[in-house]
């Protein structure tokens with residue numbers, strides 16, 4: 001089943017001064033259960049594309065559909081709520097609320113969704129256990145390592161039960177061990193719970209673990225290939 | 233939403249120093265507002281009380297033209313009937329008749345224009361407390377003939393001491409120039425040096441002997457049970473008697489009425505300045521706190537926190553600080569007012585200037601409950617208004633802030 005579909009997506013930054021064509025007629029589909037890496041040199045438009053798909057920014061031309069809903073034309077407040085209910089985000093940094101503990105960060109998004117307190121508590125515990133932070137629930141982000149923080153971010157992204165999770169260079173600030181550990185967790189969620197992940201990266205070891213690799217060059221899709229991550 | 237409250241509360245503690253500054257600004261604003269209003273109130277009230285109790289009284293009766301002209305022949309007609317009326321009115325606590333004329337005071341050194349006030353000792357001391365202003369010698373209960381009490385300041389200017397003689401020259405009721413020599417028995421110092429230079433006191437009967445064959449009276453000063461009844465008593469007198477003019481203290485001293493209004497304007501101005509400073513301080517601090525958290529707020533918007541809730545979060549932060557600051561400021565301000573209203577605030581350093589325009593140098597601030605509440609409301613409103621701008625800025629943050637590369 002197709003979750004994400006873009007139609008001739010174009011994005012021009014600063015159209016009136018120094019126009020930057022960040023995306024040129026990008027058409028891409030993401031199906032349920034995918035584990036897809038977006039690769040490409042710096043400036044190739046990975047972040048821009050993820051922002052469009054995630055409804056954080058509006059395309060200059062073209063459309064983005066999430067489960068058939070055109071997110072690209074939604075009103076701002078509606079888009080925020082749509083993101084809350086349907087999309088999980090993991091950013092490169094500034095993911096967590098610094099004054100909240102790991103558990104509170106995970107619980108927060110479910111509170112925004114207006115879920116039942118009991119359910120929130122149970123789910124928070126389960127998710128933090130899943131990402132291997134069952135013993136760091138009450139730690140604040142500053143007390144956690146970079147890898148641990150990203151794992152909390154993944155737990156939070158999952159907490160809202162989104163249709164898919166977008167992660168923009170989630171391992172960029174992590175050492176190899178932490179990066180592989182994060183990938184292990186994401187992969188396991190994908191395999192066992194059929195969670196859809198789309199993440200950008202320029203780290204070859206991360207790319208190797210994806211099942212679909214989309215390569216971007218100059219704001220356009222250059223290659224789109226399926227690979228067997230277990231072959232290496 | 234409890235989570236939002238927790239979030240705001242913890243955000244406040246994120247930068248204790250900065251939050252303290254904000255808190256201190258609210259406390260200081262409230263305190264300064266209350267103390268300023270209290271002081272101005274106290275200053276005005278003391279000035280009014282002083283003038284009423286030492287001279288003006290609650291109401292006065294004159295010949296309609298006396299105040300403008302100052303001639304001794306413009307005396308009060310039907311004085312005896314008015315006295316009888318006053319004696320039988322239960323609103324009147326006491327009254328005193330004065331014989332007054334403008335004239336010249338002459339010493340070997342120089343001549344000064346003065347208002348000569350002939351007073352009736354027993355009734356005057358019952359009605360006013362001007363006698364408290366005596367600083368040297370004795371009051372007019374002296375045995376010495378043609379006694380005069382003059383301002384300490386006037387005595388200095390004339391190089392005169394107690395026991396010296398001065399000559400008073402004035403026109404009597406028949407327009408004839410009259411002179412007589414008077415003995416200085418006492419010196420006074422009122423709250424106004426200006427007043428001290430222009431007024432001298434003699435006995436009414438001795439002045440009357442020089443002015444006219446039959447005693448004349450130019451002014452009746454009346455103290456009432458209640459200041460607020462002045463207008464009705466004055467109206468009654470004016471309709472009862474013709475050829476006179478009765479006036480309340482407000483009418484008698486437009487200067488005093490103006491002072492009351494000026495006090496009001498000053499209070500508004502000073503509070504406005506304090507509040508403006510407060511608003512800018514809060515605006516600045518809140519904006520600083522906001523700019524530091526652009527990416528975090530971008531992240532919150534990205535993951536789906538509504539702009540309404542972001543707005544609420546920022547306003548809650550301001551609200552908590554405002555409530556805490558207002559409470560602390562209110563306690564501090566009330567204690568300060570209480571302390572100073574007991575002991576008085578000594579403004580000795582500025583007393584020189586204050587005395588010139590007739591103010592005491594020890595001020596007892598006063599504040600009504602309504603004024604407390606008004607200032608509290610203004611401070612809370614200003615703080616919340618000043619937080620509105622950062623809050624509106626906060627909700628216009630682009631969620632992309634979170635996704636931006638470092």
Ligand SMILES: Nc1ncnc2c1ncn2[C@@H]1O[C@H](COP(=O)(O)OP(=O)(O)O)[C@@H](O)[C@H]1O
Nearest residue numbers: 013014020022041042043044045046047048049
């Ligand atoms: N906010 C922006 N304003 C102007 N140009 C931008 C902005 N964001 C990205 N760009 C430009 O768009 C192009 C694509 O950027 P980006 O999507 O961030 O690439 P990537 O994530 O692959 O490094 C780059 O040339 C970049 O400089």
Ligand SMILES: [Mg+2]
Nearest residue numbers: 046047048637
């Ligand atoms: Mg990027």
